[in-house]
Amino acid sequence: MPPGRHWTHQIAHECKIAGVPQPRHRENDNVTTPGHTAVVGLQWGDEGKGKVVDLLTADHDVIVRYNGGANAGHTVVIGDEKYALHLLPSGILSGGKICVIGNGVVIDPDTLLGEIEGIRSRGIEINAENLLISDRAHVVMPYHKEHDAALERVLSSAVEGSGPGLSIGTTRRGIGPTYADKVHRSFAIRMGELTDKEHLRERLKVICAIRSRELNALGVEAEPLDPDELAERYAGFGELLKPHITDTVYALHDMRRDGKSILFEGANACLLDIDHGTFPYVTSSNCSTLGIPAGTGLSAPFADEIVGIMKAYTTRVGAGPFPTEETGDTGDRIRKRGNEYGTTTGRPRRCGWLDLVAVRYSAMICGATSIACMLLDVLSGFDELKICSSYRLSDGTVTDRFIPDARGLLQAEPIWETLPGWTEEIDDTTDRSDLPTEALGYLERIEEIVGLPTYLVSVGPERTQTLEGTCRA
Ligand code: IMP
Numbered sequence: 046m047p048p049g050r051h052w053t054h055q056i057a058h059e060c061k062i063a064g065v066p067q068p069r070h071r072e073n074d075n076v077t078t079p080g081h082t083a084v085v086g087l088q089w090g091d092e093g094k095g096k097v098v099d100l101l102t103a104d105h106d107v108i109v110r111y112n113g114g115a116n117a118g119h120t121v122v123i124g125d126e127k128y129a130l131h132l133l134p135s136g137i138l139s140g141g142k143i144c145v146i147g148n149g150v151v152i153d154p155d156t157l158l159g160e161i162e163g164i165r166s167r168g169i170e171i172n173a174e175n176l177l178i179s180d181r182a183h184v185v186m187p188y189h190k191e192h193d194a195a196l197e198r199v200l201s202s203a204v205e206g207s208g209p210g211l212s213i214g215t216t217r218r219g220i221g222p223t224y225a226d227k228v229h230r231s232f233a234i235r236m237g238e239l240t241d242k243e244h245l246r247e248r249l250k251v252i253c254a255i256r257s258r259e260l261n262a263l264g265v266e267a268e269p270l271d272p273d274e275l276a277e278r279y280a281g282f283g284e285l286l287k288p289h290i291t292d293t294v295y296a297l298h299d300m301r302r303d304g305k306s307i308l309f310e311g312a313n314a315c316l317l318d319i320d321h322g323t324f325p326y327v328t329s330s331n332c333s334t335l336g337i338p339a340g341t342g343l344s345a346p347f348a349d350e351i352v353g354i355m356k357a358y359t360t361r362v363g364a365g366p367f368p369t370e371e372t373g374d375t376g377d378r379i380r381k382r383g384n385e386y387g388t389t390t391g392r393p394r395r396c397g398w399l400d401l402v403a404v405r406y407s408a409m410i411c412g413a414t415s416i417a418c419m420l421l422d423v424l425s426g427f428d429e430l431k432i433c434s435s436y437r438l439s440d441g442t443v444t445d446r447f448i449p450d451a452r453g454l455l456q457a458e459p460i461w462e463t464l465p466g467w468t469e470e471i472d473d474t475t476d477r478s479d480l481p482t483e484a485l486g487y488l489e490r491i492e493e494i495v496g497l498p499t500y501l502v503s504v505g506p507e508r509t510q511t512l513e514g515t516c517r518a
Contacts, residue, residue, distance in 0.1 A: 149340020
């Protein structure tokens with residue numbers, strides 16, 4: 046076990062499992078304060094971050110979302126209850142935590158209010174103290190969602206008859222157009238503006254006139270956008286959310302200075318990062334850990350531990366290159382066994398073998414200090430398992446470097462390593478050493494190639510189905 050780590054965990058004890066990663070504790074002026082942790086996806090999303098965030102929440106005081114919007118979907122299973130969260134940090138499910146939606150997030154207030162109501166109706170309290178929303182987070186407006194969908198329609202038929210077209214396969218939650226407005230500046234609306242109806246109305250008069258014309262140009266045949274109606278509706282949302290809307294940047298700095306430990310909850314994943322993912326088939330935010338400083342206002346070093354989350358195989362939703370994709374029986378089998386359907390859109394996910402070139406790259410970009418390997422149980426029953434540790438490019442060269450660009454990655458062919466599979470079901474394993482030898486061998490190979498310990502292995506959705514340890518000495 047590496048020095049400075051404490052691997053016993055409150056929830057782990059409750060669940061009678063061996064433990065899950067805990068943050069390092071920092072010595073500061075002779076006072077030991079808890080450390081900060083970031084949880085980030087190392088593939089194309091849906092790695093199971095929600096479960097890890099949920100497990101780590103017990104050891105942190107503050108849980109922060111820093112990027113993305115309702116395109117993300119975290120499913121957390123607690124006992125018989127299943128929670129699907131899109132905008133609320135999953136820490137909201139644990140009592141006594143402060144949850145923060147940082148300035149880097151784009152917020153659909155309607156969706157957020159629906160989520161808050163849904164959680165409250167299950168007896169979980171959400172109030173001005175435990176949910177802080179950045180006044181500088183940008184608002185997803187209805188025209189952003191229409192624009193997103195219309196652009197996807199136009200792009201999917203842009204190269205008629207010659208394939209799937211140019212669409213990205215977005216979640217149609219208005220994410221791209223909202224971030225585009227943020228960068229474009231003049232038309233952007235921030236959460237802080239929703240609490241001033243007259244100001245909002247004035248801004249919307251200009252915005253709606255131009256947006257209506259743009260939507261028409263994209264083939265949307267609808268009534269022109271009505272600034273008065275939108276101002277009424279969105280100021281209404283602002284009124285409801287007002288107790289939560291605040292300057293989260295100062296709040297986070299205050300909490301950090303006061304010794305509170307912070308857990309950063311990444312949404313989407315590193316390979317979807319706007320700068321470092323498989324551009325242009327990415328989302329529109331920095332969803333690697335590089336998004337943390339900008340999306341929260343907290344400067345580096347923001348975390349002592351960075352837990353990179355990966356599945357034991359690979360999935361992707363939407364378009365874009367996926368070198369290890371299996372389109373036949375193997376992909377179907379993984380999809381069925383892993384229930385690989387989108388939390389946000391319900392779309393079947395594309396499935397394939399583990400691409401460790403990609404994981405190693407993401408771990409590098411994110412500065413991961415350890416790995417959580419999720420859904421290992423899904424691989425039970427395969428005679429053989431394949432791992433990709435390098436690519437062969439179209440000119441015959443072999444590389445172990447990822448290509449974070451769609452055009453370049455399309456020419457990458459996986460070079461496979463074949464490892465023996467295991468027949469036993471492993472979902473009720475409670476000790477890592479009880480895993481079949483072949484499963485331990487699989488984990489060991491992941492650690493060798495990525496160069497990081499897999500301190501957490503998940504063999505099912507429940508908190509109890511979590512194993513600690515590493516193959517490393
Ligand atoms: P957008 O974020 O809706 O613009 O979608 C851009 C791309 O990112 C699409 O391929 C989506 O399927 C993908 N994407 C966005 N968020 C997630 C996520 O949380 N999990 C998996 N894929 C995502």
